[in-house]
Amino acid sequence: MNKQRIVWLHEQLPEWEAKGWISKEHAAQMRVFYGTVDTTQGPSLRRLLVLLLGLLLTSLGVFLLFAGYWYSFSPAGRMDWCIALLLLAVIALGLGLWKAPRGSIYAEGIGLFYVAALTISTVLMSDTYYTGEGWGFYALIIMLLTLPVIYLLGSGFTMMAYLLIGLLWSVSAREVTMWGEPVWLWLLLAAGSPFFAEQLRKRTRSYLSTLWLSWAYVAAIFGAFFFTITSYNLSLGLFFVASLSAATYALGSLSREQGLWSLPFRGIGVLGLMYVVVYGTFISTWQEEAAASADWLSIGLGIVALILVAGGLNALWQKRMGTDLLITFCPIVVGLLMLSVHWGVTPLTGSILFNVYVVLLAIVLLWQGTVTKRVGLVNGCIFTFLAMIAARFFDPTFSFVERGFTFMVTGVAIFAVNLFYMWRKQSQQAQVNTSVARANRRLRRRQTLGDDEHIEVTDTGEHTESAGNYTSAPSDDRTGADAAKSATVKEDGNMAYTAREQESAAAVSSDKTTARKGESSDAQ
Known part of the structure; x- marks a missing residue:
């Protein structure tokens, strides 16, 4: 209550x-x-959000006060202010470790304040002393100093801030240095995986925060993946993206029954596959792949990605998840087409074959979504077609004639699929209506035959009908339910009429026996 x-x-x-x-x-x-009212320790989530909003406004006010006079301070003065902010964050952290329960609302707030103070101080010091390092170096320092705090406080929101810093590291403009390479980011993400596993085990207590943490973790992994591809100029880039997206989608599909925490895996996996669909339809993608030379690092990572996809396909095959199996098969097709482009197939042929594959896959998924009544598959097919149309419109390598032909083929395909869907829906409705009409005619026929058989002729020659057997003739507009009810009444009437006949016959036999006994006694 x-x-x-x-x-x-x-x-x-x-x-x-x-x-x-x-x-x-x-x-x-x-x-x-x-009973009593269940009391909770600390403020609720909504109250916490309001308090965080107040803290944010206060912090912005302090920032604006300092913004006008910041550069008037000497470098030593700026250093003092940054140290004071860090000292305040460390004191708050010590109080949190002493008093706040692990994973509580207070621990979440203290962890967020610590990350904010550490980030602001680091950025201000880099601006004051012009160190010249890229954002990757500063992100590495912040994440290294934040990781122990996450485990000590058990703070999920601090972990989200940690992953957000890693995502900013992966998408920021940079020159890869020794301390800004992707390998450090991968190690830091792997170091946070035990905490993520712990949050999944206790997701019943903090379900919403676990869902948000899943979104942040998957997004950080995808950011690190793109960071790795662009930093080392790897070939087979589209295959890597397709493999990671398909594996992520397969993991989310296999964990669908465990709760909504698996939704980010399916959602981001689908977004990654949409990226593959859009860029795979461009001829320039296949031209660049044909001109690139595959190095040993790309080949090794390609084998690892292939093993990852094969594991996902095997798990989906064992659970008989055919639709998800077709979606996860996308990187295999992309890999085969890339190999064919390297072996001499023209980029135009590769692009056309990939477009044909995407259209066929969309039609199959639309059919599966219609049969299994999964609206997500139908919407996914629609978005796939829209993405292909947008890609054709902005592709400069196609002439106006080729773009027009592509639009015509796509439009005809959409019309054909929708017309087939409408025809199938109408045929199903007609089949249901026909079966109902056939059942009504069968019940009426049985009722009519039952009325003819229940007419009885008495010994005096007069035609009488039993009260329990009397029913009116069925009208043309009588429904099947009324006919079935009348047939039941007739059967009950027949049973009552037969019972009365047996009772009358028994009474007559008893009277005859009594009369015979009386006559024999008189004779004696």
Whole structure:
């Protein structure tokens, strides 16, 4: 029951007792029945968001006060302010470790304040002393100093901030240095995986934060993946993206029954596959792949990605998830087409074959979504077609004639699929209506035959009908339910009429036996 209603009831019971509406015994029983109000430690999530908003506004006010005078301070003065901010964050962290329970609301707030203070101080110091390092170096320092705090406080929101910093590292403009290479980012993401696994185990207590953490973790992994491809100029880039997206989607599909926490894996996996669809339809993608030379690092990572996809396909095959299996098969097709381009197939042929594959896959998924009534598959097919149309419109390598032909083929395909869907829907409705009409005619026919058989002729030659067997002839507009009810009444009437005949015959036989006994006694 709602807590506010329970509180209101406890407030009203004394007044009801005073007015004599209920007795003291009944009031005591009501208090015991509705029980006490469950108290929670600390503020609620909504209250925490309001408090964070107030803290953010206060921080912005302080920032604006310092912004106008910041550069008037000497470098040593700026250093002092940054150290004071860090000292305040460390004191708050110590109080949190001493008093705040692990994973509580207070621990979440202290962790976020610590990350914010550390990030602001690092950025201000880099601006003051012009160190010249890229964002990757500063992100490495912040993440290294934040990781122990995450485990000590058990703060999921601090982990989200940690992953957000890693995502900013992967998408920022940079020159890869020794301390800004992708390998450090991968190691830091792997170091946070035990905490993510811990949050998944206790997701029943903090379900919403676990869902948000899943989104952040998957996004950080994809960012690190793109960071790796662009930093080392790897070939087979589209195959790598397709493999990671398909494996992520397969993991989310296999974990669908465990709750909504797997939704980010499916969602980001689908977004990655949409990226593959859009860029795979461009001729320039295949031209660049044909001109690139595959190095040993690309080949080795390609083998690892292939093993990852094969594992996902095997797991989906064992669970007989055919639709998800077709979606996860996308990187295999992309890899084969890339190999064919390297072996002499023209980029135009590779692009056309990939477009044909995407159209066929969309049609199959639309059919599966219609049969299994999964709206997500139907919407995914629609978005796939829209992405292909947008790609054709902005592709400069196609002439106006080729773009027009592509639009025509896509439009005809959309019309054909929708017309087939409408025809199938109408045929199903007609089949259902025909079966219902056939059932109604069958019931009416049985009722008519039953009326003809239940007419009986008495010994006097007069045609009589039993009261239990009497029913009117069925009209043309009588429904099947009324006909079935009338047939039941007739069967009950026949049973009653037969029972009465047996009772009458038994009575006549008894009278004849009594008369014979009387005649024999008179003769004696």
